[in-house]
Amino acid sequence: MGSEITSKILRTVPREKAFYFFTSIGNYTGVSASSLKEFMERLNEVDLKSLEFHLYRGDFEKWIDEVLQDPELAGEIRRLPKNSLAGETVRSQLYLAASRRLKKLTS
């Protein structure tokens, strides 16, 4: 992958483009992420309810695809077996996907 594309995916986006973690419609947790690295870190901190809320709505892959412009990670998250994921498995699966991708991009 070209270094230009890699830099684009790894960049820090302006705050209006950041990912804002909600637990339900209109209920913002106060946690946000402005880059892939920050996103990965926040996955470990944020309320599990928030991860479930966004996972089932498809918000993660949408943000990763449209804002970070990383279709590969977006696709991986889209393919997660959402209906069979529950509890902390949601967190671990998301974290695994994001950290694997970050490692690949930074190595």
Next chain:
Amino acid sequence: MKLRSGSTVLDDVDLKILEALQEDARQTYTGIGKHLGIAHSTVYDRIKRMEQYGIIKKYVVEVDAEKAGAKNITAIMTIYTDPKESEVVAEELSKTPEVLEVYTSLSEELLIIAKVVAENQESLHTFIANSIAPLPGVLRIRTSIVTKKFKDTPFSISSKPKLMFIKGTHNMK
């Protein structure tokens, strides 16, 4: 109507005129005068002065949104903010057409309370995620979607004591 330093004192006649206008703002000066037993010129004079001093702010039409076919949802947002940024956040919120009312409140933390309307839950969420959460100083947001309205009445002059002191900026000797 008498004006004191920094305050406006309304007398019985002013209050009765306001009460009549709140019932029906389209009444004529003659109609109000007849009802109150005073000359229409007095009604005219009092109303003009109350408009001049900002006691009467505007005449508006109250629309029944449901009957008008608007299928909106209403929500009450409680926004927890960094105290240094709360004024700016409240001002920014006030600029958006989706937000109808904005208040600040000091309880344990500094809060902004705002009433917001949206077409549906998804557009409400998009609006909050894209326009409110990114504002600098917003710490977190709690949103309650209104499911049923029991009362929605504008402030009525008749519900207040007869003599009112309204804080103003005009002085008159």
